Amino acid sequence: MAEAARATASGPGRVLIAVYGVFALSATARAGVQIATRFSEAPVPYLLSALAGVVYILATIGLAGHGPGARRLAWCAVVFELVGVLAVGTLTVFDTGDFPSDTVWSVYGRGYGFVPLVLPLIGLWWLRHTRPR
Amino acid sequence: MIGALVVVVHVALAALAVYGVLLTVLNRPPDAWTKRAVGVAVALLVVQAAIAAVQVFGGVTLPETSTFLIYLVVSVCVLPIATQFATAEPSRWGGAVVAVGAIATAVAVWRLQGLWVPGG
Numbered sequence: 001m002a003e004a005a006r007a008t009a010s011g012p013g014r015v016l017i018a019v020y021g022v023f024a025l026s027a028t029a030r031a032g033v034q035i036a037t038r039f040s041e042a043p044v045p046y047l048l049s050a051l052a053g054v055v056y057i058l059a060t061i062g063l064a065g066h067g068p069g070a071r072r073l074a075w076c077a078v079v080f081e082l083v084g085v086l087a088v089g090t091l092t093v094f095d096t097g098d099f100p101s102d103t104v105w106s107v108y109g110r111g112y113g114f115v116p117l118v119l120p121l122i123g124l125w126w127l128r129h130t131r132p133r
Numbered sequence: 134m135i136g137a138l139v140v141v142v143h144v145a146l147a148a149l150a151v152y153g154v155l156l157t158v159l160n161r162p163p164d165a166w167t168k169r170a171v172g173v174a175v176a177l178l179v180v181q182a183a184i185a186a187v188q189v190f191g192g193v194t195l196p197e198t199s200t201f202l203i204y205l206v207v208s209v210c211v212l213p214i215a216t217q218f219a220t221a222e223p224s225r226w227g228g229a230v231v232a233v234g235a236i237a238t239a240v241a242v243w244r245l246q247g248l249w250v251p252g253g
Contacts, residue, residue, distance in 0.1 A: 018234065025211075037197075068167055
């Protein structure tokens with residue numbers, strides 16, 4: 001008999017959700033202010049910044065929720081987040097010319113203590129750890 | 134913003150973060166003392182936010198007023214929400230959740246300090 005999936009919102013998962021919640025809040029709020037005050041300076045990066053905020057929100061909802069739907073949402077959001085931080089990080093390291101340094105994923109999240117780089121790895125591990133088997 | 138109060142707030146948040154991590158390490162769920170400690174920290178944050186808001190709306194000009202006010206709201210709201218989430222499931226991990234809230238709040242207060250450039 002297959003063992004049921006463990007809830008992602010229980011035990012250490014709650015600490016992970018708390019960190020995701022903080023990033024959902026800070027990335028979204030920061031992008032909101034950037035778009036509201038100086039959008040014309042760098043429209044694409046600031047939109048990307050807002051997208052990052054939305055991805056953190058979806059990851060938080062997915063991890064905090066129950067059932068296969070929430071788990072799938074969490075997988076998609078965390079994978080997207082990993083791809084995003086690697087892509088934007090690499091882009092900003094090799095071409096600092098026209099990309100502002102103050103988005104959440106710039107230089108692999110250096111402005112946020114590289115937490116944006118470590119967080120998706122822990123997220124993927126946690127989803128794997130709690131998966132049904 | 135008052136320099137001395139900012140220092141007190143930072144010390145309180147650091148102590149709260151250490152206490153939270155300690156609860157997790159000692160395998161103890163958050164207790165009444167955790168809520169009291171959070172209450173003290175939040176009270177300090179509310180006083181700080183009230184003083185700063187009075188200063189801003191009383192005529193002190195800042196280079197980025199809206200960003201400052203957003204951080205001011207965040208600095209007050211994060212800990213109560215984190216504590217609610219931490220105590221909803223009584224386990225050793227509640228303390229770590231409180232610690233995450235305390236650290237996030239400390240970062241917000243640190244940003245507030247950087248944005249506090251009166252007359253700028």
